[in-house]
Each structure stands twice: as C-alpha cells, then as structure tokens.
Amino acid sequence: MGLIDVSDVDGVRTVAMVDRAGANALDGAMARALEEALAVPEGVRVVVLRGLDDVFCSGASPAVIEGLGRGEIDPGELVLPRAVLGAAVPVIAAMEGHAIGGGFVLGLCADIVLISQEARYGATFMSLGFTPGMGATRLLERVMSPAQAHEMLLTGEPRRGRDLVGHGFNHVLPRAEVWPRAMELALRLADEPREALTMLKQALSARWLRHFEAAHTVERSMHARCFAAIREGRDA
Numbered sequence: 001m002g003l004i005d006v007s008d009v010d011g012v013r014t015v016a017m018v019d020r021a022g023a024n025a026l027d028g029a030m031a032r033a034l035e036e037a038l039a040v041p042e043g044v045r046v047v048v049l050r051g052l053d054d055v056f057c058s059g060a061s062p063a064v065i066e067g068l069g070r071g072e073i074d075p076g077e078l079v080l081p082r083a084v085l086g087a088a089v090p091v092i093a094a095m096e097g098h099a100i101g102g103g104f105v106l107g108l109c110a111d112i113v114l115i116s117q118e119a120r121y122g123a124t125f126m127s128l129g130f131t132p133g134m135g136a137t138r139l140l141e142r143v144m145s146p147a148q149a150h151e152m153l154l155t156g157e158p159r160r161g162r163d164l165v166g167h168g169f170n171h172v173l174p175r176a177e178v179w180p181r182a183m184e185l186a187l188r189l190a191d192e193p194r195e196a197l198t199m200l201k202q203a204l205s206a207r208w209l210r211h212f213e214a215a216h217t218v219e220r221s222m223h224a225r226c227f228a229a230i231r232e233g234r235d236a
Contacts (some may be wrong), residue, residue, distance in 0.1 A: 002032045011045040011190035012183070017057060024051045025061035026080065026102050035083040038091070043119040045197055046070040047091045048182050049084070051109060053175070056095040057103025060133075067103070068130075068227055075223035078102070081135045081212050084109035084156070088198050090189055094182035096175050100124050100158060104132045108143050111204060114182050115161040115184040116175035119191045122158025123149075129230065138215040142208055 005016045016022040016039040022099055024030070038045060048220035051057055060068075060078075067073035084091055084106065098119045105123065107113060115120060115121060125132040140149035144167050152159070165172045171181055188198065 002033070003030050004037055004109060005097050006037045008041075009096070010165065011043065011194075012186045013040055013044045013047045015047055015049050017049075017051045020052055020055075021063065023055050023058040024103065025058045025064075027061040027064050028077075030061075031080045034080060037085045038083045040088055042194070044089060046089050046186045047087060047136050047187045048094055049091055049107070050094040050179065051097055051099075051103075053096050054119075055097040056093075056099040056119070056176055057106055058098070059101025059103040065128070068223065069230055071227065071231065075097050075133055075220045076216075077193060078134050079216065080106060081109045082209070085209045088196060089194070089200070091203050092182050092186055092189075094178050095119065096178045096182060100137075100160075101128075105134045105136045105139050105215070108139050109208075110231070111201065112170045112182075112185060113143055114171040114173065115164065115176050115222065117160070117162040117172055118175050119161050119166075120158040121161060121164065122156065124154050124156045126154060127156030130226045133219050133221065133223060134213045135212040135219070138211040138217060139208070163198075 003017065003019045005018050007014045019030065027195050038047060050217050064073060068075060091110040092112045093107040093114065095107045095115045096119065097122050101124050123132055123136050124137065136153060139154060148167055161172050173181060
C-alpha cells in the first residue's frame with residue numbers, strides 16, 4: 001500500500017492518507033503525493049481529505065524535524081498548505097483521528113473542517129522546542145478566533161475535539177459520524193456547477209493564500225534563528 005489512496009466517484013475525489021506505519025507523517029514523499037492528488041481533473045467538483053480512523057496526520061516526520069534541526073532542510077520547503085488553499089475546487093477535511101502540528105494546519109486549510117469529539121488536535125510546535133511552521137501563525141485563525149489560536153500556538157497543548165465545540169469548526173461529531181457527514185456535504189457540493197464552485201473557492205481562499213505567504217516568510221526566518229540556536233546549544 002502507498003502513502004495515499006485516491007478515488008473519483010460522482011464528482012467527488014477522495015484523498016485518503018493511509019501510511020499507518022508512519023502515522024501519516026508529513027515528509028517530502030507524502031507532500032508530493034498530496035500535491036499531485038489535489039491537482040484535480042475537470043470532472044471533479046470537490047475533494048474530501050481524510051486520514052486513518054485514529055490518526056488524520058501526525059505532522060512533520062521525525063526525519064524532517066531532524067533535517068530542519070541540522071539545517072539540511074530549508075523551512076521554505078514547507079508549503080503544502082498552498083496546495084490545499086489553491087486547489088481548483090472546495091476541499092473538505094474529515095479529521096476523524098488525531099491531527100498534530102503541521103497535520104492540524106493541513107486540515108485547517110480546507111474549506112469545510114470536520115473533527116471528532118474523541119481525537120486530539122493541536123499546534124504542538126512549541127512543546128517540541130521550536131517555533132511554528134507551515135503558516136500556522138495565521139492559518140489557525142482561519143477557523144479559530146485569534147485569542148484561541150494564539151493560546152494553542154504558545155502553549156503547544158493539544159485538546160480533545162469535544163473541548164473545541166463552538167470554537168469555529170464546521171462540525172464536531174462522534175468519530176463514527178465524521179466520514180458520513182463529510183460525504184453528505186461532498187455529494188451536495190458535487191451537484192453544483194463546477195465553474196461556480198471554482199470561482200467561489202478562489203474568492204474564499206484568496207486572502208488566506210496571501211496570509212499563508214506572509215506567515216511562511218516570517219516563520220522561515222524564525223525557524224532559521226531557532227534551529228541555529230538549538231545547534232549552538234543556546235536557549236532558542
């Protein structure tokens with residue numbers, strides 16, 4: 001089995017991350033696979049992005065984090081949100097399982113976001129000892145209020161989905177209901193004219209693409225300084 005499974009049925013493209021051994025961690029191969037899957041053909045009107053039942057995405061892989069720490073990976077390469085925000089059609093994130101760090105940010109880039117009551121979600125960068133990446137400093141505010149987003153970024157503390165009810169997510173449901181509800185929404189969107197959907201998707205995502213690019217520039221600088229301090233044994 002590969003890193004992702006892709007299927008197109010009735011105008012709905014399902015993109016499922018299925019790397020159980022790697023807990024759907026983000027590395028170069030996973031990022032490339034997702035970017036390719038999000039470049040949809042004309043017949044697709046909506047994308048549903050999901051993970052495993054227990055893990056949506058665990059964020060950057062250990063190898064990526066180690067590469068950033070050693071200065072072997074340029075933080076400027078962490079641009080996967082651009083593919084979700086810039087997708088031609090709406091994206092629905094069905095986050096049945098845990099979503100941590102960059103995996104959480106990935107889901108928040110979607111146009112409609114569903115999470116489960118049981119799973120944990122968090123921007124855990126600071127708890128790992130380094131500043132946020134992947135546009136997290138702005139993209140958490142795509143769903144959550146600035147105050148809530150800033151607390152999550154500063155503390156790095158994950159929260160159960162049940163504790164995020166009323167915090168801006170489209171749906172917070174029992175885990176077993178996340179996927180059926182996501183597909184119900186997807187089939188509804190698939191009945192809409194594709195040209196209208198693409199125009200509306202572009203209009204809704206345009207400012208968030210700008211926010212991502214601006215945040216990515218700042219975060220790249222913070223990463224460079226933070227990881228340099230770590231390598232030199234200084235308090236980052």
